[in-house]
Amino acid sequence: MSENNNITENLDGMSNFLYDIIAKDIADGKYKEVCTRFPPEPNGYLHIGSAKAITINYLAKKKFGGKFNLRYDDTNPAKEDEEFVRSIYNDIVWLNESEPDNVCYGSDYFDKCYEYAIKLIKDGKAFVCDLSADEMTEYKGDFNNPGKDSPYKNRTVEENLNLFERMKNGEFPDKSKTLRAKIDMTHPNMNMRDPVIYRIMHTEHYRQGNKWNIYPMYDYAHPMQDAIEGITHSMCSLEFENNRPLYDWFVNNVGIEESKKPHQYEFAKIRITNTVLGKRTLIKMVETKVVDGWDDPRMPTLSALRRRGFTPSAIRDFVLKAGVSKVYNNVDIKLLEFCQRTELNKTAKRKIAILEPIPLVITNYPENKTEYFDVSNNPEDENSGTRQVKFSKYLYIDKSDFEEIPPPKFFRLTPGGEVRLMGSYVIKCDKVIKNPDGSIKEILCTYDPETGGKNPPDGRKIKGTVHWLSKNNAGKININLFDYLFTAEIPDDENFSDSLNPNSKLEYKDCLIEKSVLELDMGERFQFVRMGYFYKDGKYDRTYNRIVTLKDSYKP
């Protein structure tokens, strides 16, 4: 895929303090181009929260010029998987509509990381520690009490070098030794209390195989990776603020050239109302089969959003409109829907969907006659052309477009009332035929032949317009409309285990709409915004205002 230059996001006016920092760095001549990266751990699928980090990093490169790297942060072989590597790549290319400048793997830098570790040991800044995990916790102290030095902190450089090499060669069992940085066991920042740099893991790495018996920790590997790739602005979420001093410590002590030192900046990750974004929770949902998979339409993953018909540009727009700050936020999901609706309104071809059909007969229309009306594919777009919609004596309209006893200001079909069938005739309701159970069997109407696609010659105003489809035109299919689905009501990650209980309040609001009539071929993909209205408390309320893609969610 070639570089996509159609990305026209207007960044002006968008609040993003990170870009202010970058702009200043560029203006000061600190860097001539920016290099950013998105460093996911391949242990799950990307979701709408990841989209924020991706978009911020990618657009920084677009805006200021430079590079955007995808880097798999695969330093823990126990948790990572090839399937996720593939899905992450696909989702990023889809979201950005272009490939990353470089696709990197943290694990490819293991050799370099090892060399830097040797340097730290030689400089007396790291040591091999034999403390057990429990002992280490004990030595570490807590918020109120300073820690104390490991008894192994004073080993000679030679001994450390020897031990570290033997760790690498696999001579020691898991957890028996670690390599630690010598910083300050009394530091108020717990991360600075002689943090572990390497741990022993006799675990096969999905990429490195059995080459390594030791694996670097995130805190050490990350700054090294950034430095190696020449990242200028390493942007991450707020929870890493406490790790920044350590990030800087490694960068400063490993011998990185001053002009090539990367810097970390933190921003608040996005939270969205009624949406679960915790990766651990999502993994759990998939593993326990609460959902059908990572792209289940109920999931907040990019693959699920794509399946539902969300477009990458709408998601990017959402991220930018939500803004970038350091405030713990909770963005209204209606903003996402707004972004998608706005785009769809301009670009989507219209199709008619009669979700709850009731039969309507035009009594004064010839039995065997059919005609076709040209209906605009998109009134917003003159170039979208028209399509022909078949008209006949027998039609369907939506149940919500008819009221026997119309509430105030109802201007769709009522007994004795007139309404426009969109794109075709004006009809008048003459009679309603009921089923034995009182439900509507069919509505009998007459049409005004003078109004085919035009306004009535007598000048009378027809207030209401109603969607319709001919009985013989549309195939009847059953669809499962996953409306609202990725807004599952789950309070938070902690309580999620409760909601796995079938009796708890994890409820997906899926509406099964049977016998709906749609103006499309089976399997055809389209997007629509469903606007339903119901009368309540003296006014009309919107029922649905959600975007749905039918192709993948329809079940024959």
Added chain:
RNA sequence: UGGGAUGUCGCCAAGUCGGUAAGGCACAGGACUUUGACUCCUGCAUGCGCUGGUUCGAGUCCAGCCAUCCCAGCCA
């Protein structure tokens, strides 16, 4: 509890050297309309976590409180 961060409208979010509270979403009215959509008008913080102080003047400076989030994995 020690440290690190953050607190401006229901939700996001701008607010430069202090000068008299942008914008978006949502919501509410109204106009227009062969999608009750879209579009277009209108309304929506005497108030900026709280309390004091400095000042002619403070969201912006100072002090002290309060609230929320993050850190005590050989996770990232």
